[in-house]
Amino acid sequence: MTPPADAATFLTMLGWEGAAIVPLAGDASFRRYFRVTLGARRAVLMDAPPPHEDPRPFIAIARWLVGRGFAAPAILGADEDRGLVLIEDFGDDRMREAIEADPDATVRLYSDAVDLLAALRRHAPEGLAPYDATVLHREVGLFPEWYTPAVGLDVDVEGYRAAWDQVFAHAITDHPVTVLRDYHVENLMLVGPERTLGLLDFQDALAGHPAYDLVSLLQDARRDVEPSIEQAMLQRYLATTGEGDAFLNAYHVLGAQRNAKIIGIFTRLWKRDGKPRYPTLCPRVWAYLERDLSQPVLAPVAAWFDDNVPPELRGDPKVLSR
Numbered sequence: 001m002t003p004p005a006d007a008a009t010f011l012t013m014l015g016w017e018g019a020a021i022v023p024l025a026g027d028a029s030f031r032r033y034f035r036v037t038l039g040a041r042r043a044v045l046m047d048a049p050p051p052h053e054d055p056r057p058f059i060a061i062a063r064w065l066v067g068r069g070f071a072a073p074a075i076l077g078a079d080e081d082r083g084l085v086l087i088e089d090f091g092d093d094r095m096r097e098a099i100e101a102d103p104d105a106t107v108r109l110y111s112d113a114v115d116l117l118a119a120l121r122r123h124a125p126e127g128l129a130p131y132d133a134t135v136l137h138r139e140v141g142l143f144p145e146w147y148t149p150a151v152g153l154d155v156d157v158e159g160y161r162a163a164w165d166q167v168f169a170h171a172i173t174d175h176p177v178t179v180l181r182d183y184h185v186e187n188l189m190l191v192g193p194e195r196t197l198g199l200l201d202f203q204d205a206l207a208g209h210p211a212y213d214l215v216s217l218l219q220d221a222r223r224d225v226e227p228s229i230e231q232a233m234l235q236r237y238l239a240t241t242g243e244g245d246a247f248l249n250a251y252h253v254l255g256a257q258r259n260a261k262i263i264g265i266f267t268r269l270w271k272r273d274g275k276p277r278y279p280t281l282c283p284r285v286w287a288y289l290e291r292d293l294s295q296p297v298l299a300p301v302a303a304w305f306d307d308n309v310p311p312e313l314r315g316d317p318k319v320l321s322r
Contacts, residue, residue, distance in 0.1 A: 003034055004047050010084045011036060011045070014077040021045065043076055044090075047315045048083040048203075055085045058203035060127065062087070064178075066124050070116070071191050071198040087271040090198045096223060106229065113188060113217055114183065114233045116197055118240045125178040131208025133168045140164055140257050140265025148309070150267050150317040155308040163304040164257070170249045170297060171257065176207040183213040184220045210241075211251040212258070217286040219255050221262050221281055227291075250296040259289035269316045279318040286314045 001023035011019050019038040030052040034045040043288040048055040055078060065072035073087035095113070099106050126129055129135075141161070148155045180202040189198035238247065262285050266278035287321055293302040 001032060001034075003045070004049070004082075004084065006079075006082060007034070007045060007047070007084065010077075010079055010082070012088070014086055014088075016041075016043070020119050034296050036086065040225075042089040042311070044073070044087050046085040046087060048085065050081070050083050053083055054080075055083050055203075056080055057205070059085065061178075061205050065202070070120070071189075071196045072202070073198070073200070090189040090191050090200070093190040094186060095190060095197070096185040098190055099185065107232070110229060110233050111215070111236060112197055113183075113185075114214070114237050115240065117183070117210065117217070118237060119212050120180075120213075121177040121221070121241070122177065125176060125205075125207040128178060128205055128207040130176065131179055131206035131212065133165075133172060135206065136168055136171060136257055137161060137164060139261040140264075142268065143260040144264075146264045146267040146271060147317055150271060151311060151313045151320045153309060156304070160304055160308070163300040166300040167253050168257075169299055170246070170253045171209050173209045173250070177210045179208040179210070179212045181205060181212065181216065183216040184222065185217075185226040186222055187191060209250050209254060211247060212254045214240075215251060215255045215258055219259065219292075221259075221266075221285050221288075224284060249295075249297040252292045252297055256289055256298050256301060259292065260287050263289070263317075270318055276318060279316045280311060282317060283315045 002023045007021055011017065011021075016036060016038050019036045022035045022037070024033040024044060025036045030049055032047045034047070035046050036043045046055065046058070048058070059075050059078055059080070062072040062075055066074065071090075071245075076086040076088065086201045095109055099109060143156050144157050144160055165258065180199065181204045182201045183199075187199070187201040189200060190196070191198035214234070218225055218233055234251065235246070241247075263282050266282055266285070269275040269278040271312060292298060293305060
C-alpha cells in the first residue's frame with residue numbers, strides 16, 4: 001500500500017501540496033485507496049493503475065448518480081491516463097459497522113438500502129453495456145473454471161452451460177436499470193448528519209435486471225444475512241415497486257448465478273492472486289447458492305449440481321483441496 005510514485009505531483013496540481021497520504025483500503029481488484037489530509041481538508045485518492053484498471057467508468061457513473069440526487073463521491077480531480085482520481089471522502093462510517101455497533105438498526109438500514117434501489121430504477125441507464133446472457137454465462141463459467149478443478153472435480157461443463165441456458169431468460173429484462181453490481185453493506189457509507197447512504201464501488205455498472213443489486217445486498221458474501229431479513233426486505237421491495245412472481249424468479253436465478261460466480265472468483269483470488277482470505281468466505285456463499293437452488297425455477301441447475309458436485313465438496317476450496 002505504498003502510494004503511487006506520481007501521487008504527490010498529482011495532488012500538488014490540484015492544490016494539495018504537502019498533503020499526507022495514508023493507506024485506506026484495497027479490494028479484490030488492482031484498485032487501491034488512500035486518505036489524503038491537508039490541515040482540516042480530507043479527500044480520498046483512488047489508484048486505478050492502467051492497463052489493469054480504467055477510472056473513466058467510475059468517474060462517469062459517479063457524475064451520473066450525483067446528477068440524479070444519489071450520494072456518490074464528488075470528483076475533485078483526475079489524471080485518467082495514470083489512473084489517479086481524487087474523490088470526496090465519505091468518512092469511515094460504513095453500513096456494516098453501523099449494524100454491528102447497533103443491531104437494532106439492522107431493519108432500518110436495510111430498508112434504506114432497499115428503498116434506494118427502488119428509487120434508482122426510476123432513472124433509465126445511460127451509456128452502459130447490457131447485462132445480457134453473454135455476460136451472465138461468462139461470469140458463471142468461473143465456477144467450473146476455478147472451483148471444481150481446485151477441489152479435484154472433473155465436471156460436465158457443456159451440461160453446466162446448458163442448464164443455465166434453461167433459466168437465464170428469467171434474468172433478462174426489457175426494462176433494464178443501472179445495476180451497480182457490488183451493492184452491499186461494505187460499499188454503503190453513512191454520510192453527513194443525515195447519515196444518507198453513500199455509494200461506492202460502482203465502476204463495473206451495467207444495464208440489467210433490477211433484482212441483481214437486491215441479491216448483492218441480501219445474499220452478502222461478506223456477512224451473514226438472516227433469512228428473515230432477506231424475506232422482509234424482499235417483501236418491502238415488492239410492495240414498493242409492484243413487482244411479483246416473475247421478479248422473485250429473477251431474484252433467485254440471479255442469486256444462484258452471482259453466488260456460483262463469486263465462488264469461482266474467490267477461488268481464483270486464492271489460486272492465481274495469492275489472496276488466501278477469500279476461500280474462507282465460500283461456505284457462506286454456498287449456503288446462499290443452495291438456498292437459491294431449492295427454488296423450482298432453478299431445477300435444471302440444481303440437477304446439474306446434484307450430479308456433479310457432491311455435498312462434501314461444497315465449501316472452502318482451500319480446505320477441500322488438501
